[in-house]
Amino acid sequence: MAGGQVTSAEFSGKHITVAGLGVSGVSAARALAGLGARVTVVDGGDNEALRERAEELRAAGVAVRLADAATLPEGTDLVVTSPGWKPDSPLFAAAAEAGAPVIGDVELAWRLRGPDAAPWLAVTGTNGKTTTVQMLASILRAAGLRTAAVGNIGTPIVDIVLEGGAYDVLAVELSSYQLHWAPSVRAHSAAVLNLAPDHLDWHGSMAAYATDKGRIYEGNQVACVYNAADNRTEHLVREADVEEGCRAIGFTLGPPGLSMLGVVDGILVDRAFVADRQKNAQELAEVSDIEPAAPHNIANALAAAALARAFGVEPKAVREGLRAFRPDAHRIAHVADVDGVAYVDDSKATNTHAAQASLAAYDRVVWIAGGLAKGATFDELVASAAQRLRGVVLIGADRALIAEALARHAPDVPVVDLDRTDTGAMTAAVLQAARLAGPGDTVLLAPACASMDMFVNYNKRGEAFAEAVRALAGPERGRGTDQ
Known part of the structure; x- marks a missing residue:
């Protein structure tokens, strides 16, 4: 609690239950205990890793209950939930019956802000959140500002807030889960990058999902940034209750209209934050400053710049920040070129919207797809990409759903259906893709599905792909690859 800026009056002496023993739950528990609250952490799991965390918290005076996520500890005044817990969890029903409010870790962080707290520049969307927040933090650092990328990324936001006046501004990634439990957050400015069906099993409907995303605009002070190519994001701006004078700022991959950022002849330009924007536009950067310069990543850069x-x-810092930025692994990462074919790892494309954006970045694609569909359908994705597909290799538990969409919308595209879900299936998939690909094609891992049927996470899936590609390339041809 550097600087002593956080007051404990709201939490001192209260019995607070923290739901979840993950990173954000541990962070919240430690913070609340330090503020004088009586804290109990509950988690439905019980394994060695959780037991180790539990012992560490118990040493700090926090009670921990494992293997029971449904029973509310007696006398609970407030529940602080980790993001993934569903609203219909029995614990929350018990909290409602007991009259104990439920908030999330982001809401807790907001309430813990001191008088010199850094403003929040917030980002949400179905896809691109992490990249955009990292781009934004890079730009802010290039401007000489003390900042951190926080929220649904990196260091828990509660830990950062407790550092008091250590930052000038925060770049905050917020998931729909976090926004659901954060009714009080009021950002300086915020962006919704895009909206597509995702996590509907958690939210219950697309309308509920969109409503939670739209919470990010509530109370914005300066700018609500929206995607001009996705009218659902603009609708959320129109519905938001913002501070007087807050502006709607659009971004587009084409020439920008008034109060927008866009692209003209390979140049990112600003017609929003300039004098006499009726006639003037400010050059910010070149498309070539963005890596990779795929269309959806250019959109991410425009949102960060806005x-x-x-x-x-200043414009100079926007250019310098975008030039300095490098994306995380498994996000449209070029692995190697083998026999004139490019191999690209976008294992992070875990839903149809992300895969659609990834496929749109290449003209001729051999597509490796499949995994856990999470209730998704694939007709729109396949129909949009059909003309680009040179072949498809399917892996994973729900590959039949993609195969059916391919039969409907791309019946002439060769499809290899690998009837296996072991981790070695990725090596077989790369070999099959190599047989389908020709010079000038791109073999693209953009699964449009979650990875947990075959891999621990999307990172491991991407690593398996890269390893298989390097084996295909051989020791000589595999040198000088990007991963």
């Missing part, structure tokens, strides 16, 4: 400009960042 938030930075809303905070008063």
